[in-house]
Amino acid sequence: MLCFTENTVASLHRIFYPFFMTLNPEWTHDFSMDSFSQIEKHLPIPTFSNEEKVKVGNGYWASPIGLAAGLDKNATAIDFFSKLSFGAVEVGTVTLRPQSGNTYPRLMRIISKRSLRNRMGFNNQGSHLIFKNIIKANRYHKLLGVNIGKNKDSTEEEAFVEYQMLYQKFATIADYLVINISSPNTPGLRLLQSKKTLQNLLMSLDEVRIKTPKDLFIKISPDLSSKDLEEIIEVAIEKKITGIIATNTTIMPEYGTGGISGGLLKALAKSIQKRCLEIAHGHLEVIGVGGVDSFDDLWEFWSEGGRVMQIYSSFIYQGPKILININEQIKKLKIKYQLNNTEELISFARSTPGASFK
Template identity: 40%
Template sequence: MTAYGLLFSGVLRRLDPERAHRLAFGLIRAAGRVPGPRAVVRAAYAPAHPELRVSAFGLDLPGPFGLAAGFDKNAVGVGPLAALGFDFVEIGTVTARPQPGNPRPRLFRLPADRALVNRMGFNNEGADAVAARLAGLAGPRPVVGVNIGKSKVVPESEAAADYAAATARLAAHADYLVVNVSSPNTPGLRDLQAADRLRPLLAAVRAAADRATPDRRVPLLVKIAPDLADEDIDAVADLSVDLGLDGIIATNTTIARDGLASEPAAVEAAGAGGLSGAPLRARSLAVLRRLYARAGGRLSLVGVGGIETADDAWDRLLAGATLVQGYSGFIYAGPSWARAIHRGLAERLAASPYATLADAVGAGARAGARHDSAGASPETGKDRSA
């Protein structure tokens, strides 16, 4: 067992998950403030793989693997997280107004499924505080995405104005913006994914971003739920193309609880909220494939949900994702996780017929092949389930 595995099983797993998160994140941030340990962390956990460099929505990144929103809600650890090897860091979800989120406990582990259940409720310090923190980042920084959501106290009829207010404060400090309309933990939020309601909201955010950054165009993406019906996925893809969005993130957490290995009592005890981690893998991959079939080449797609291994990340690239993200896998695998993903992707690229990572993006979809985590891969001829 690794050192992190011992820490997780011996200490972190015995703590309330939210408290364990604060402790682990605090250690990451502390190490990032000390020059000696910071240099050691960079050397140990962020080895260079220049062959993995990638471009997405006008941005050049050192690789395709980033940390999803939710881990660093308030942009307090961007540098230290990048030092662990993440190619980009998405912070948030940030709302226009500060809010405490839902009552605790609100974060739960399902270790038998390598999954998490959360009903955090967009707890964050608000757009003003986060914008000030991003503005104060010193020296070179990684690519930073800013994920924005609706303030809970704002009625749905005023959602577009609320998102625009957050955008006005944050756009200048974001390398890209993400409109989150897919968390299950803010009442009514997912209703905003309907195309007729999403159109004016996205238009308002685009206009606010353009006003806030007249000298550059901030890329704009939307993050969708895995629980959308296929026709609604198609509608969001069509709308995104029509509005000139830069991409779609697929997917957020799910409200489904099908096929879990955890004891029913443990699932019931976790209660309502969004399920993330390994059980989300198949559905998130299916949504990504549908988006690529509908809008591949016209939008950049970001695959997230159930990504634990380099095989998982490679499958998303072949299915059409330009970038991939993870969160729950980080909790279970620890600080060496990004390094392992990079190493595995580099190995898979070298063994494939593709000269660059960009060549691999969507190759499986274009060939009409399925690339599930179990079974033979036409790119390598190897059975990855072995």
């Protein structure tokens, strides 16, 4: 039996990267997802200590970097991602009924900017099959988030019922749930972010949340006005939501239709995350996502009061090397500043602005 490590997977990524970048992006994604389940068998069961854990809501992330939604839409590679040093794995977006998504091509690379443009449109196998996939996964003690969304052709009222049904179904097996109301690729979805509609949506979830309480996040768009952002946070606090995931992809018509992620999104996502942290003022968790591609981004987020972040695009461009680099840096800094655990390092970054993180 072959024995791989995270470093082996990082080397495989480095070797195949130049070739893969010449191939169709969605084909490469699907091929990689199929390979992951093969590679997973050769990876050791991950271990992590209490010193590495970070508390988010009612759960503990095994490290401060999680996998963002959209890469494992159908929850077919949970065990592969759990065996890497991700702190938590988020699957989906899952819709109630299966749907095929938008027409091809719908995933494009902007390599020079370390960015992606996608107009996938929630292609997924639907809640029934994805539920089965999750049940089959081992998860290796990593937290699992399930990101839920509405079907493309559903009206607003139907969407409320769908979120309710999806919450009810997945709250029994997920560690946290995410209401996705921010993808730019589903017509009308972002309208659910408006104050009154969001209040109604969250009210319709009250009943199922009382029955099966679970950490619940709202994933927001980076293209919100500051008034809309303030209102969302106000509603989230009022409705006792665990936190906000900031942000989804942005719209940049100069690059074409769809949502932009990675380097091109970074500055905008950072400004929204900073604003979220300021407005929420400790009353909500804020999970940062958007263009995170090094430990420097995590440190900056910590210094602003954030705790954990997620990645998607940088995992495509750097592979597991990004996780290895970030974790090495965390270890080094704990030794340098004589800190016992990652929680202490996060507090140190927050309370010592200007401290060197190199």
